[in-house]
Amino acid sequence: MSLGITAHLLTLAVFIPISGWAADRFGLRTVFGSAIAVFTAASMLCATTSTLPAFAAARVLQGIGGAMMVLVGRLAVLRATPKDDLMRAIVIITWPGLVAPVIGPPLGGFITTYSPWRWIFYLNVPLGIAGLLLTWRYIDNVREDAARRFDLAGFALCGLACTTLLYAMELVGRSDADWTIVGALVFVGVAASLTAWRHLRRAHQPVVDLSALKVKTFTVAMGGGSLFRIAISAAPFLLPLMFQVGFGMNAFDSGLLTLAVFAGNLSMKLVTTLVMRRFDFRPVLIVNGVLAALPLAAISLLTPTTPVFVIAAVLFASGLSRSLQFTALNTLSFAEVPKTQMSGASTNGFTATMRIRSDRKISALRF
Numbered sequence: 001m002s003l004g005i006t007a008h009l010l011t012l013a014v015f016i017p018i019s020g021w022a023a024d025r026f027g028l029r030t031v032f033g034s035a036i037a038v039f040t041a042a043s044m045l046c047a048t049t050s051t052l053p054a055f056a057a058a059r060v061l062q063g064i065g066g067a068m069m070v071l072v073g074r075l076a077v078l079r080a081t082p083k084d085d086l087m088r089a090i091v092i093i094t095w096p097g098l099v100a101p102v103i104g105p106p107l108g109g110f111i112t113t114y115s116p117w118r119w120i121f122y123l124n125v126p127l128g129i130a131g132l133l134l135t136w137r138y139i140d141n142v143r144e145d146a147a148r149r150f151d152l153a154g155f156a157l158c159g160l161a162c163t164t165l166l167y168a169m170e171l172v173g174r175s176d177a178d179w180t181i182v183g184a185l186v187f188v189g190v191a192a193s194l195t196a197w198r199h200l201r202r203a204h205q206p207v208v209d210l211s212a213l214k215v216k217t218f219t220v221a222m223g224g225g226s227l228f229r230i231a232i233s234a235a236p237f238l239l240p241l242m243f244q245v246g247f248g249m250n251a252f253d254s255g256l257l258t259l260a261v262f263a264g265n266l267s268m269k270l271v272t273t274l275v276m277r278r279f280d281f282r283p284v285l286i287v288n289g290v291l292a293a294l295p296l297a298a299i300s301l302l303t304p305t306t307p308v309f310v311i312a313a314v315l316f317a318s319g320l321s322r323s324l325q326f327t328a329l330n331t332l333s334f335a336e337v338p339k340t341q342m343s344g345a346s347t348n349g350f351t352a353t354m355r356i357r358s359d360r361k362i363s364a365l366r367f
Helices: 002-026 028-048 052-080 083-114 124-138 152-172 179-202 210-214 216-232 235-246 251-257 259-269 272-279 281-299 308-334 339-366
Strands: none
Touching: 002 028, 002 052, 002 152, 028 052, 028 124, 052 083, 083 235, 083 251, 083 259, 083 308, 152 179, 179 210, 210 216, 216 281, 216 308, 235 251, 235 259, 235 281, 235 308, 251 259, 251 308, 259 308, 272 281, 272 308, 281 308
């Protein structure tokens, strides 16, 4: 089962760096629509496979579509949104990242408890078709730089760096990890990262534009924000495991309990814009960052005998702070980035997200 997750993550790591280039070269609508089509077709293949190698191959194909789909979709919104409407747009596009990890456990738990697991992938098909139709209807095929050359050396170095480091993290999460292989992968990954960094800074048309890192707000949000995301984003993955393995609940009941996090997310969304405009970024990020840590600490004290309403209250509080912090960080990341640098900034942000996803998976495996 771990192979299916790892194959998807590694594919994302390889193809995310070229998403910005593809959007600039071929147009937002072409790349986004093609990505949705690939992801939807791969979901069908995942649902119909009967062997592990075939399933892993389908997950690789799904990862290619996912790498292009998520980043280019956000890029389309950022390029089309004026600066004064950026916060409202960020609030909207942050929703999937907040809702999916919370809705996933009860929905996935229901499917795996009461029906064949293949329906997890079949659900993507009607959503993909709807998304494809809406893409061709509403997204313009904007090309930022159609003459931009493909940076093959940068693509190879970034792919090697991300793949080796992510796979090393994957091995660390295993009880039978071969530390010699882990050390070799980390060495190769660090060396490739340093070489890629040097190449990207010197190349005339790099596969990943690092110029957005000169914007202080973007750099701060990517640095400190990544640490927050690593910590807070593990909860929706660890909670179902704790409820099922530690508390003895079935998959559906544990998933229902995590809906308290979603209730907190939903409640905070109603006042997020008001809070941000009233107190500004710095106070919100500092104070809410502390508040976000408290429910996580409280979760560690829960036991199978803890009343359900107490568990729900703790998860609700976690959802409140989690939602506000994510929106503040995402808005701050792109608040001062020029539109011409959006593709590079989005690519940098999603490369960091790959590391976060790997860390979340390691936490779940260690549990």
